[in-house]
Amino acid sequence: MTVYLDHAATTPMRPEAVEAMLPYFTGRFGNASGSHAVAREARKALDEARDIVADCLGARPGEIVFTGGGTEADNLAIVGRHTAQPGTAVCTAVEHHAVLHACGALSESRVVPVTADGVVDLDALTGMLDPSVTVVSVMLANNEVGAIQPLAEVSDAVRAAAPDAVLHTDAVQAFSWLDVARLGAAADLVAVSAHKFGGPKGVGALVVREGVDVEPIIHGGGQERDRRSGTYNVAGIVGMAAAMQSTVAGRAATVERVAALRDRLADGLLAAIPDGSETGDRANKIAGNCHLCFEGVESESLLVLLDGAGVCAAAGSACQSGAIEPSHVLTAMGVPAERAMGALRLSLGSTTTEADVDLALEVIPPAVERLRRAS
Ligand code: PLP
Secondary structure: OOEEOEOOOOOOOOHHHHHHHHHHHOOOOOOOOOOOHHHHHHHHHHHHHHHHHHHHOOOOHHHEEEEOOHHHHHHHHHHHHHHHOOOEEEEEOOOOHHHHHHHHOOOOEEEEOEOOOOOEOHHHHHHHOOOOEEEEEOOOEOOOOOEEOOHHHHHHHHHHHOOOOEEEEEOOOOOOOOOHHHHHHHOOEEEEEHHHOOOOOOOEEEEEOOOOOOOOOOOOOOOOOOOOOOOOOHHHHHHHHHHHHHHHHHHHHHHHHHHHHHHHHHHHHHHHOOOEEEOOOHHHEOOOEEEEEEOOOOHHHHHHHHHHOOEEOEOOOHHHOOOOOOOHHHHHOOOOHHHHOOEEEEEOOOOOOHHHHHHHHHHHHHHHHHHHHHO
16 A cells, blocks of 8 residues: 655545546647637646636636746746846745746846744845835745745835835645635735646646736747747646546645644654654644654655655655755754755645545654654
8 A cells, every 4th residue: 555645755646637628638639829610629638727817716717827836937937037027036935946046047036034933034024125026925824834924024125125026835735735815915926736636637727917028938839828829738637627626625624634644654653763853843744744853863764664654754845856955945944964964745635535644644654663663
């Protein structure tokens, strides 16, 4: 039996999404930009998907820009905004590298510190805002520790101190758990990625609110009203819409069920393993996140042992797996390096079961003990 506790890295496809996509790999293969019957069929599917995605994100259909995933949506928001309105970019220290590195690639950027719980320091943010700032990026929920950011307060601070700035939020990890249509309303730009909520990989969306000036970062045939060129990934977009719809329909119930599973997992591990600590404030996290640190253990060795015992987990963000440096998120939260090196991220999802938690509780404590004895 394999217990998959790495939903923050990617999620299994929802059956509704697979089913919705299949016809677009076979008979309905048209290029949605064309004008004949086969193309029109693809265009109709694209338009319907756009309406669904807009509805699920609290946006108008014309405000949706389909992208090739979350990384591209974040880059379009930050680099595209900077190109339209050159100036200073501001982001938090716990952003995903898609945001951190996009900001870092610009001529001028500032990084806002976070509290010990991974929440943006609002005073420090205010201190970094001035009229030169043209884009501010604060994620809705963090991919490593699950911390939820106070977007409405961030928005108030930005509107007050940086009149030319737009607020971007990376809602890639949030969508499965939070009402992004409501919470994301505070932002001008909102990025999501289908594979984090049961849709296919390589497709995402950026909400660009009406009147917000963003230049394209990919130039070509002028699709997406010239905001993102490239032949439409109709199957992917249709799959994303189906996954969004089913995520939203079941979200409240899933959050309640998974939060209870997460609590049982976190409490069980902390009770069974001495010298373990939980990262962040559980009351201010997305339901699927369980992040613990075990002193005297190296994450990478623990992951290998857990993998051998059938448990798929992560140390930091997926793209950092294998790196020996402590994660930038934990460092920004002030977690000491000895503790951060023993980080374990268990991320639950809508398909996680009681049996998964039982097996994780059986396997993880002896694995930690074995590594501690060996060191
Ligand atoms: N932003 C966050 C918070 C993420 O967790 C990820 C993926 O790990 C991304 C952006 C990148 O999304 P994608 O994998 O679709 O490029």
